[in-house]
Amino acid sequence: MVHVGYAAPRAGVPAAASFRRWVEAALRGAKRRRATELSIRIVDVAEGRALNRDYRGKDYATNVLSFGADLPPGVQLPLIGDIVICAPVVAREAAEQGKAPRDHWAHLTVHGVLHLLGHDHIIEAEAEVMEALETRILAGLGIADPYRP
Template structure:
């Protein structure tokens, strides 16, 4: 866990561990897994999105699956970069509790690290349904439900 922004308003490491663990259980991951998380500001979020995805704006969460060399058996499944100002702005725009949005994006990013995607419509539906089930287990409303 690495904070590149002031901690005020950003969940504690224990919350992120809870959310990652819920995603791993929900995806039925049996093997040990570790996720490195960095909470970034808008400038770093924009630079990462531009450099790795070719999109010149800060986005809410970026997932970087681990690319370990052959023979290296570590539980690291990858890194997440979560952009604090985007999370706060989106939560307000979507009328969601900020903590619930932080949880959703952590679960969403972790599922990406496990190979889930939402490029094709069927993939998106499956991933969204899984996210909704995981979040429901945490007492969080379906983030994709209509208002």
């Protein structure tokens, strides 16, 4: 189950059904077969910056943040966490990179889901695995490799 909340103007932001489709593609691509629940919150620059500052110590709005669920011991829920996507940053990046905005939204959604599933890109070898998985998932959605120049 995917919950989508909009805390930023909706202009240029995909509908909840698109986010759900992209999340499902990411879960399938990562071979996640059990029930899964997560939330996606679309935010403006002020909220994106505050969250990035408060949780990562970086005083700027970033494109996507993933917050894994920290469930108490013994609590068995399908919740894996929350994804926060900053709408103005996504729009700016898509324009700067010459990407279709919808493709960039899809990429960042898939990227966020993979983080919630334990993937990371700090170490180069892990980054290569994560990027290859993202590329394969996005190709299944008809979206070009976001890492190709």
